[in-house]
Amino acid sequence: MNLQTKMNSARTADAKHSQDGDELRDGSGYAQDSQATARLATDANREAVELRLALISRAIEDEIIPRLMLAHPTAGDCLSAASPASTPHVGQDEVKAFAQLVLEPDENLAQACIEAMRTSGISVETIYTDLLAPVARYLGELWEDDLCDFTQVTVGLGRLQQVLRELSPAFGQSQVETSGNRVLLLPGPGEQHTFGLVMVAEFFRRAGWDVGGGPWEAGADPVVMVQREWFDVVGFSLGNVEQLDDLAACIKSVRAAALNKSICVIVGGPLFLVNPEYVAYVNADAASTDGAQAPGLAASLVAAAREQGAGVGNHLVS
Secondary structure (H helix, E strand, O other): OHHHHHHHHHHHHHHHHHHHHHHHHHHHHHHHHHHHHHHHHHHHHHHHHHHHHHHHHHHHHHHHHHHHHHOOOOHHHOOOOOOOOOOOOOOOOHHHHHHHOOOOOOOOHHHHHHHHHHHOOOOHHHHHHHOOOOOOOHHHHHOOOOOHHHHHHHHHHHHHHHHHHHHHHHHHOOOOOOOEEEEEEEEEOOOOOOOHHHEEEEEHHHHHOEEEOOHHOOOOOOOHHHHHHOOOOOOEEOHHHHHHHHHHHHHHHHHHHHEEEEEEEEEEOOHHEEEEEEEHHHHEEEEOOOOOOOOHHHHHHHHHHHHHHEEEEEEEEE
């Protein structure tokens, strides 16, 4: 190696040594080591965070969401779990589940449940008789047992009436020709529960009857109404035994004042189902505890009254 080459090698070594010394003096060497250590720590932290998130997500899916679903029903909860081959039905489980839905803050849940029922093959008539009417009674029981307050029950019944309005066009599709008969439907004296009366009116309209009155006429004087207009039948709903004497007096006055001296009187409500002897006590002609059967029962009473030319008093219970 010649002298020039040795001098160049010496300069290169000195430069490298000087660079290393500079790095030690300005801390860049330590910084690089610290950055590498930080990257390792960051990677470890990231893995720990991801693990914690995975555990939280699992807990939410397995624990939290199921509890929320139990606490807050959905529209699908109104249908009992059943195999695809089973026949859709409405039982007590569906009644209680739907009652819970109409009490929920989300007013759309009840309507969504009805749509699910209809999609599953449950008829509108079944929804009327096996779901809505029992739910109305169940809400009344919750109120009597102090499990719901008056406001909750009022909201629930209002939503049931909304469902009725939504279903009414579909329910009326099978309406027969007008029968020519007229019925006056009113709540009995002091009666607060009128949802059943709304349903009965739907069945009468579907059967071709002209319907007067309704729950919106609560407080109206039936005596004045039958004096002013001709009705073939007047129907009263009653659920409170304490109002039984008032209803008996009302029916007596209606018969005496009616334009139609052969007017027929039907009473309805669970009270008469449990105590059929009350039908005769209030001097009614029959009791109907099934809204679907009420128009047929009324028609048979009217036909019999026309044949006899006078009021009937067979005290039938349908």
